[in-house]
Amino acid sequence: MDEPESKVWNGLFWVIQLFICINAVAKSFLQESKGRMLYFYSIASPADFVLAKLLFNSLLMLLMSLLSLLLFILFLGNPLQKAGQFVGLVLLGGWSLSLVFTFLAAIAAKAQQNAAIMAVLGFPIIIPQLLLLMKLSSAAFAPLLIIPLNTVLLLIALDVMVVLLAVILFPFLWKD
Amino acid sequence: MYKSWWKIASIILLLYTFTAGFLLEVPRLPPLQETIRNLYFHVCMWFAMMILFTISVVNAVRYLRTFNQKYDIYARQYAVMAIVLGLLGYITGAIWASYTWADPNKPVMNSFSSIARDPKLIGAAIALLVYFAYLILRDSIQDMDKKARISAVYNIFAYAILFPAIWILPRILPSLHPGNDGNPALDVKNDISGNMRMVFYPAVIGWTLLAVWITTLKIRLSLLKEKKMMS
Incomplete structure (x- = not known):
């Protein structure tokens, strides 16, 4: 079997990350029963x-x-040139995705909707971050490109902001 | 004439935009030529859209502080009007791009896929999608208070994540759209001459005031509907 080239590999990886995140994180709020929330x-x-x-x-x-x-890596081969940096970006990306979707899951759960509305709410919000992550991680496939530190810091700042917003805004969702 | 000075100002500024915008001298940059006059319409739409989204989010915050249903209606109507402005911005931008970005040797639609991939266009599309999602979320909840509360929370959250992202992201990714190394549309050194700024700033204010005017009418209408429902 042919292995996909690095651009396809990268794109596929992040799209799969996104769907993993939606399915893994959606459970956290949507599956809580009313009694347990109380x-x-x-x-x-x-x-x-x-x-x-x-x-x-x-x-x-x-x-x-x-x-x-x-x-x-097992199934699609390993096109990574800088594995360590890519793993770091994967962890950062996974963290960003999980933070945003946790809060959106809280909103969707309060709206008494299924996971579908979470996808509707979340996709447009996450696309900018996903684009940044893809651009950053594409540098890990070429030996000569370096990953710009500014953009990494920008992503971390966004994550911190999401946490702050969640802490500030969640009390309004919580009381019923 | 109670508090109507800003409506008159809006009309006067827009009349000025339409006359001065079409008559005053503009710099003739090679790819743009006379199409640069679209700056008074296209860019103003996006400015007015961002201002209206900001007003919407301010009203969402006010709702969460007071739990007064009035502010929820404000937030919704400003968001709807901002979406309309965004669509108008897209239309004016499409007309502009068909003269400047499209390949002149082929039919305009053939260049569509290469133009539509531009990060700034995607950013604008995302902004509109977020607010469409806001409207969907609102309509999916039956209970009035809950609807207002949850959609206000989403409004604030979306605004806070989205706007930094769409202001910063297009400057990192490569784009055909002007304003990559600085402020889109306000790049005084290269893009617009002082002459153009004489029209551009009044035009922004005029369009924004017009949009606010339309929104206040819609707010009055929906407040009346609310009152009728309550009684």
Whole structure:
């Protein structure tokens, strides 16, 4: 079998990451029963609750990212020139995706909708970050290109902002 | 004449835009020539759109602080009007691109795929999609208070993620659209001469005021509907 060239590999990888994230993270809010939410409501503050969710989903997504990277390398070959940097970007990307989608899952769960509305809400918001990640990670396939640090910092700043927004805005979703 | 000075100002500024915009001298840059006058329409649409989205998000914040249903209606109507402006911006941009970016040796539609791939166009499309999603989210919730609360949260979240992304992203990715190494449309050194700024700034203010005027009419209408429903 032919192995896909590096551009296709990269694009495919990030699209699969996106779908992994939607399916993995959507569970976190949509599967909670009403009774359990009430229990959480009585024992924790909204900020603590959302931080715990963000933390759990981040770890879950980091694990999933590494797993899918492993499967990609096993099944589609390894076009990576700078594996270490790419793994770092994969972890950063997985973290970004999981943060954004955790908060969107909270919104979708409150709207009493299925995972479909989460995709509708999330796709447009995540595309800019995904474009940045793809552009960054394409540098990991060429030996001479260097990954621009500014863009990495920009992504980290966006992630920090998402966490802050989640902590500020979640209390409004929480009370019913 | 109660508080109507800004409506008159809007009309006067727009009349000025249409007369001065078509009559004043403009620099003749090689690929643009006379199409540069579209700056007074195309770029103003995007400016007005961003201003209206900002007003919408401010009203969402006000809603979350007061839980007054009025602000939710404000936020929704400003978002809808901003979407309309965005669509107008797309149309004016498409007309402009068909004269400047399209390959003159082929029919205009043949250049579509190479033009539509431009990161700035994608960024604008994403901005509109986000607010379409906002409208879908609103309509999917039955309960009035819940609808207002959740859509206000989404509005703030989307605005805060999206706008940095669409302001920064097009400057990192390569693009045909002007304004890559700085401020789109306001690049004083290269793009527009002082002469053009005399029309451009009033045009931005005029279009924005017109959009706000239309929105206030729609807000009054939906407030009346609300009142009728309540009674």
